[in-house]
Amino acid sequence: MAKKDYYEILEVKKTDSEETIKKNYKKLALKYHPDKASEDKKKEYEEKFKEINEAYTTLSDKEKKRKYDMGGSGGFTQDSSSRGRQGGFSDIFEDLLRGSGFHGGFQEEQEDLDLHYQITIEFTEAVFGCEKELSIKKDIPCKTCNGTGSKDNKFETCKTCNGQGRINKTQTTPWGTMRRTVTCNECNGEGKITKDKCKNCNGSGTENSKEKIKIKIPKGIDNGQTIRVRGAGNASKNNQTGDLFLEIQVKPHKIFKRDGFDIYIKFPVTFARAALGGEISIPTLTKEVKVKLAKGTESGAILRLKEHGIPFINNPYQTGDQFVEIKVETPKKLSKAQIKLFKELEKLDEES
Numbered sequence: 001m002a003k004k005d006y007y008e009i010l011e012v013k014k015t016d017s018e019e020t021i022k023k024n025y026k027k028l029a030l031k032y033h034p035d036k037a038s039e040d041k042k043k044e045y046e047e048k049f050k051e052i053n054e055a056y057t058t059l060s061d062k063e064k065k066r067k068y069d070m071g072g073s074g075g076f077t078q079d080s081s082s083r084g085r086q087g088g089f090s091d092i093f094e095d096l097l098r099g100s101g102f103h104g105g106f107q108e109e110q111e112d113l114d115l116h117y118q119i120t121i122e123f124t125e126a127v128f129g130c131e132k133e134l135s136i137k138k139d140i141p142c143k144t145c146n147g148t149g150s151k152d153n154k155f156e157t158c159k160t161c162n163g164q165g166r167i168n169k170t171q172t173t174p175w176g177t178m179r180r181t182v183t184c185n186e187c188n189g190e191g192k193i194t195k196d197k198c199k200n201c202n203g204s205g206t207e208n209s210k211e212k213i214k215i216k217i218p219k220g221i222d223n224g225q226t227i228r229v230r231g232a233g234n235a236s237k238n239n240q241t242g243d244l245f246l247e248i249q250v251k252p253h254k255i256f257k258r259d260g261f262d263i264y265i266k267f268p269v270t271f272a273r274a275a276l277g278g279e280i281s282i283p284t285l286t287k288e289v290k291v292k293l294a295k296g297t298e299s300g301a302i303l304r305l306k307e308h309g310i311p312f313i314n315n316p317y318q319t320g321d322q323f324v325e326i327k328v329e330t331p332k333k334l335s336k337a338q339i340k341l342f343k344e345l346e347k348l349d350e351e352s
């Protein structure tokens with residue numbers, strides 16, 4: 001892939017100041033924001049938007065910029081720490097989204113109800129799938145008030161927003177005056193206020209709880225993949241629930257290595273077996289498989305056992321392969337009888 005010119009992407013010169021780069025980034029990010037694209041241009045805008053962000057991630061970071069100027073790549077995709085979690089990039093980015101109102105209406109102020117957990121499973125559990133019980137701490141709807149936050153379930157209309165739950169706000173931003181609608185703080189967007197708060201949850205409508213949840217992990221899952229369990233996240237006052245994201249960590253196996261849905265192993269054979277060929281018995285994920293080794297097999301030869309790999313996660317009818325690398329072992333300890341035979345072999349080698 002050709003290296004992208006980040007300066008070109010941001011329409012700046014190498015000598016331009018931080019300020020100019022920032023200004024151009026804002027301008028371009030705003031121009032190419034995917035939310036602004038018409039249906040047929042969406043893909044193009046998305047690509048462009050990504051490119052702009054990638055360029056800015058590098059050029060806004062002194063250290064990354066220095067490396068890039070010296071000829072290194074931006075490293076945006078590999079280096080997860082550069083994904084805008086820290087530093088100027090994220091600040092501006094969030095500014096941008098907020099200020100411009102791109103995120104539309106009220107979503108931006110919605111509470112994040114999603115939960116993130118991690119679980120470590122055995123190699124074979126990942127291959128064949130499994131069920132795991134997970135203990136999680138989360139907010140559930142308050143049992144005393146059924147999530148309403150009210151002691152007696154009596155409410156009156158919020159005066160701040162006149163029961164609308166939203167209020168209009170005018171804001172001055174670098175791009176001009178923006179009018180936007182935000183959630184009413186007084187009633188948290190509900191448009192009503194309880195006279196008597198529930199004592200158990202102090203009106204929040206939720207309580208913290210330790211829950212056990214059973215999760216089915218599909219066969220074929222790989223290290224680092226995430227399972228999303230809809231509705232298993234935190235609850236909020238209006239009985240809304242977030243999702244649970246479970247990241248799967250897979251322990252390495254003693255002999256099997258995995259790449260995608262294929263399995264790799266190294267299999268030792270003796271000198272004699274390699275030279276003479278014959279049947280060998282190779283471990284696979286499910287059983288031992290007998291394979292005929294050709295005469296004169298060399299160390300490093302690869303055998304392919306079709307469909308002895310890992311089942312495809314989204315396709316039960318497809319399975320990866322197993323690749324077996326033959327390792328011819330040179331004997332280190334020899335018995336007297338073996339020494340005698342090897343010496344005879346050597347003599348024959350010299351004669352031929």
Ligand SMILES: [Zn+2]
Binds near residue numbers: 142144147205
């Ligand atoms: Zn309550």
Ligand SMILES: [Zn+2]
Binds near residue numbers: 160163185187189191
């Ligand atoms: Zn209100």
